[in-house]
Amino acid sequence: MQKNDDVLVRIGERRESLSAKQQKLADFILANYKTAAFQNSTKLARMAGVSGSTVIRFAEELGYDGFPGLQSALHRILQREINTVDMFLSADEAGENGTEEKQGKKGGFFQPCIDSLHKAEKSIDEAQVLQAAELLSRARNVYIVGFQASAFLAEYMSYFLSRIRRNVFRISGWGNSLFPLLPEEGWSEDAALIFTFPRFPAMSYALAQFFHEKGVPLVCVTSIPANRITELSEISIGVDIEYRTYVDHMTPALYVAEAIAKKVAKLSPETSVRQLELFESFTKGTHVFTS
Incomplete structure (x- = not known):
């Protein structure tokens, strides 16, 4: 800063x-x-x-x-x-969380979330979102990182992105979760997507350093445009997250993840349809879902 x-x-x-x-x-x-x-x-x-x-x-x-x-x-x-x-x-x-008490009376239970989305929308650079989608669309492998409060964003993104393209890997740390995925060469053909918000998890930075040193292009989604991870990233998407209480308003970041995934799908529609068909066939054959 x-x-x-x-x-x-x-x-x-x-x-x-x-x-x-x-x-x-x-x-x-x-x-x-x-x-x-x-x-x-x-x-x-x-x-x-x-x-x-x-x-x-x-x-x-x-x-x-x-x-x-x-x-x-x-x-x-x-x-x-x-x-x-x-x-x-x-x-x-x-x-009762400062402004939320008044907002709740004004517009109902979801008013604070609605206001947070409107505010965050002004801070998001759509060009950066599209650049991130283009990078993730053409990457050979996509590694997704997120810990602590950002863990659910990484899980969400991993699940939905893997339904529209292959070789999407949720990285949960060092060791057995990472080593088998590492290519021998051509790291620059891959991409890493890192969700990280204050307070910044040390593991997120460690993995960002690791991928950066290997030449893997990084996409960082964060609320602080200038931090140790964005300094290593090719693309940084700033999301204005309001920290009013000990429970953070992370909904805007979730929507950014959704927007990136949708843009990836539109950039490669034939690949997305083929992968979705494989996903449906797999879930049906293995009884992943039930009625």
Whole structure:
């Protein structure tokens, strides 16, 4: 992360040029940023002892596109350093996960998820998604990596991608799960897809290093555009994930995985149909499903 991308550094550097009320808000955020990140603009203003308009002007003065931009910047700080205990306590202080209480009343049970999808949509580069699909479509072998909170994304992607193309491998670590899959040469003909979100699992980085050293092109799906894995990747897809509580809103990342898989299928329709037919024949013959 560049220095001026750190919201706390930005606040510190510009504090003296702010109005008295904005300085009061700045001091509150600097001292309570873990709690501030989980508030809506109205509640943050009340907690800091300023007006709602001061919060909006403060965000704009710092160069953000209104309060949502400021809140996203605070979330990026939390993604790097906050632990689950901090999140649990901060969410409790915010009153039933801060903005979710109000959103739930406004639009029902799924409103927070809907809002999260709308927000994430603005951050996703469709050209990068298409480039990722093209790489995965033509690769000889595809290795899919994801641990901890990203494990389900890797499982999801492995299952559906393997139904439309061959040689898709879910990598769950070193040893017997990886060694039999390794080719003797031609690594650049393969591709690896890595799902990784803060806090970044060490195994994800270790495998990214391994594939990078072997010359395997990497696709990284993450919420932090600049991290140790994206530095090794040919393609990086940023997904704006909101970290409001100790339970992350991962739905946008799931949809990105779905979008990539669909684009892979459309790029090679004949191969996809043939593989789907083989899948159906296999599941029928082995009684994988039941009525």
